[in-house]
Amino acid sequence: MTHSSYNPYKIAQYQFDKVADLLELDDGVRQLLRQPMREYHFSIPVRMDDGTVRVFNGFRVQHNDARGPAKGGIRFHPMETVDTVRALSMWMTWKCAVVDIPLGGGKGGVICDPHQLSMREQEQICRGWVRQIAKNIGPWSDVPAPDVMTDGQHMLWMLDEFETIHGGRFPGFITGKPLGNGGSQGRTEATGYGVVYVLVTALDEMGIALDKTTASIQGFGNVAQHAARLYTQLGGKVLAISCWDQNDMTSYTYRKKSGVNVIELQDIADKFGTIDKKRAADLGYELLPGDAWLEQDVDILIPAALESQIHRDNVENIAPGVKVVAEGANGPTTPEADEVLHQRNILTLPDFLTNAGGVTCSYFEQVQCNTNYFWDKNEVLQKLEKYMTSAYIAVGDVARRQKISMRDAAYVIAINRVAKAVQARGWA
Numbered sequence: 233m234t235h236s237s238y239n240p241y242k243i244a245q246y247q248f249d250k251v252a253d254l255l256e257l258d259d260g261v262r263q264l265l266r267q268p269m270r271e272y273h274f275s276i277p278v279r280m281d282d283g284t285v286r287v288f289n290g291f292r293v294q295h296n297d298a299r300g301p302a303k304g305g306i307r308f309h310p311m312e313t314v315d316t317v318r319a320l321s322m323w324m325t326w327k328c329a330v331v332d333i334p335l336g337g338g339k340g341g342v343i344c345d346p347h348q349l350s351m352r353e354q355e356q357i358c359r360g361w362v363r364q365i366a367k368n369i370g371p372w373s374d375v376p377a378p379d380v381m382t383d384g385q386h387m388l389w390m391l392d393e394f395e396t397i398h399g400g401r402f403p404g405f406i407t408g409k410p411l412g413n414g415g416s417q418g419r420t421e422a423t424g425y426g427v428v429y430v431l432v433t434a435l436d437e438m439g440i441a442l443d444k445t446t447a448s449i450q451g452f453g454n455v456a457q458h459a460a461r462l463y464t465q466l467g468g469k470v471l472a473i474s475c476w477d478q479n480d481m482t483s484y485t486y487r488k489k490s491g492v493n494v495i496e497l498q499d500i501a502d503k504f505g506t507i508d509k510k511r512a513a514d515l516g517y518e519l520l521p522g523d524a525w526l527e528q529d530v531d532i533l534i535p536a537a538l539e540s541q542i543h544r545d546n547v548e549n550i551a552p553g554v555k556v557v558a559e560g561a562n563g564p565t566t567p568e569a570d571e572v573l574h575q576r577n578i579l580t581l582p583d584f585l586t587n588a589g590g591v592t593c594s595y596f597e598q599v600q601c602n603t604n605y606f607w608d609k610n611e612v613l614q615k616l617e618k619y620m621t622s623a624y625i626a627v628g629d630v631a632r633r634q635k636i637s638m639r640d641a642a643y644v645i646a647i648n649r650v651a652k653a654v655q656a657r658g659w660a
């Protein structure tokens with residue numbers, strides 16, 4: 233079964249319901265939190281380079297903003313669905329709550345394939361997206377950021393369009409901006425580094441020395457590359473990395489049993505995180521099927537590509553020695569697979585805790601933009617590590633005390649915080 237057979241929104245609601253039952257959550261609060269508060273669907277007409285007009289479908293979903301403006305990325309993907317955006321917006325609410333930053337949850341997307349679009353066409357999509365939703369987003373209500381196949385350049389086009397429409401400078405409207413244009417030091421690295429900060433603390437608690445561990449990673453984009461870099465800098469060895477290959481419309485795993493050289497692979501990857509097959513072969517990498525990343529005899533698996541990648545039909549292929557799954561992607565593990573990991577005593581570091589480094593740094597970016605005073609990289613990363621480590625420790629405490637999984641414990645903390653905000657405002 234492929235990941236597209238799973239509905240991420242149903243999975244997000246299933247995860248929520250399970251913990252809402254455990255918490256005996258008030259019925260009104262439950263009804264409010266198990267679905268988004270607002271969603272926008274719109275068309276974005278774009279004049280293409282060949283002179284024709286194409287209409288793209290765009291979305292923004294604001295799941296909950298009781299704790300602060302909705303926050304979350306914008307994804308460009310050909311298989312994007314509104315249910316995926318709904319799920320991602322829900323997970324953003326829990327993510328901001330579990331790291332205790334004063335933001336809610338939102339997410340956006342456009343059904344498009346940037347591989348097939350010129351930069352001018354992508355710019356028109358960005359500007360068109362903002363034109364359709366400019367009245368319903370802003371630093372005071374909903375603050376976008378990058379996600380899959382979007383980056384700082386897309387954010388800057390969006391900012392420029394927003395500022396043109398509203399007639400002013402609003403650098404806090406969007407995060408993940410380039411340095412020098414209101415971006416924060418460390419934002420590019422933040423999600424991947426955050427994954428490793430959490431992993432370091434978890435391994436420490438397990439009495440495992442990181443520099444004696446091996447890992448296999450799915451994805452080689454923003455999150456995966458920076459996670460791989462910090463993990464290897466700390467002495468870990470990455471044995472395999474998988475990524476999507478647009479030319480062959482399939483994924484491959486690149487393996488080097490002596491340990492991959494992350495910088496060398498970054499040099500031969502394109503901006504979409506696709507590794508060049510031929511050059512990888514020249515550098516001595518074995519080319520394996522896409523799913524092989526999951527089957528490696530390693531200590532740590534880091535899914536950092538897309539949702540529902542570890543599912544009931546492949547979870548049994550995980551090697552017996554795997555001790556930790558550190559979820560860099562949003563929703564990479566389906567509930568059935570999650571249950572198998574739990575039974576096998578594999579520690580799963582849940583997505584909305586483990587990959588919260590990106591939004592935490594986005595929050596820092598907003599704070600810096602609002603005060604117009606920018607911090608150096610060390611300061612940003614020190615603060616980031618503190619937020620990530622404290623959140624991990626708090627989740628671990630709840631998991632131990634209540635004898636529940638790390639995922640359920642992260643939900644317990646996040647749902648309680650959001651429920652409290654919703655009730656205090658008198659919404660439910």
Ligand SMILES: NC(=O)C1=CN([C@@H]2O[C@H](COP(=O)(O)OP(=O)(O)OC[C@H]3O[C@@H](n4cnc5c(N)ncnc54)[C@H](O)[C@@H]3O)[C@@H](O)[C@H]2O)C=CC1
Binds near residue numbers: 453455
């Ligand atoms: N960029 C960010 O700050 C954050 C991203 N995330 C999540 O992390 C995940 C990855 O995001 P980014 O790294 O930003 O995206 P990206 O677009 O930079 O990279 C995605 C990577 O996944 C690979 N990929 C796609 N389909 C694949 C498949 N079927 N098999 C193997 N590899 C595949 C691509 O080749 C690429 O290397 C997503 O779930 C995203 O929502 C979560 C928190 C923050």
Ligand SMILES: O=C(O)CCC(=O)C(=O)O
Binds near residue numbers: 303590
């Ligand atoms: O940086 C942000 O605001 C959100 C990043 C994001 O989309 C995510 O954490 O999934």
